Amino acid sequence: MISYAYIHCKPDGTPFYVGKGALRRAKYLGERNSYHQATVKKYGKDNILIGMLECSSSEIAYELEAGIIKCLNRI
Numbered sequence: 670m671i672s673y674a675y676i677h678c679k680p681d682g683t684p685f686y687v688g689k690g691a692l693r694r695a696k697y698l699g700e701r702n703s704y705h706q707a708t709v710k711k712y713g714k715d716n717i718l719i720g721m722l723e724c725s726s727s728e729i730a731y732e733l734e735a736g737i738i739k740c741l742n743r744i
Contacts, residue, residue: 670691670727671691671692671723671724671725672689672690672691672723672724672725672726672727672729672730673689673690673691673692673694673695673721673722673723673724673730674687674688674689674721674722674724674730674733674734674737675687675688675689675690675695675719675720675721675722676719676720676737677698677705677708677709677717677718677719678717678718678719678720679708679712679717679718680712680716680717680718682718684741685704685705685708686701686705686708687734687737687738687741688734689724689727689730689731689733689734690730692721695719695721696719696721698714698717
């Protein structure tokens with residue numbers, strides 16, 4: 670199965686969630702933590718930007734997810 674590392678962003682491009690999983694998980698905006706749910710509710714599902722990076726394995730997607738989080742925390 671193809672795995673993805675993905676980022677959910679507010680309409681202005683500000684990232685608010687980073688994850689990894691299958692294509693369906695990357696595009697799905699429900700059943701996340703309360704901050705994610707509140708952000709999606711505030712801006713509306715149609716206004717959330719989703720960036721996805723296809724990975725050849727789940728392990729690579731996990732490492733990429735961790736790297737993205739680390740980079741965003743430094744900003």
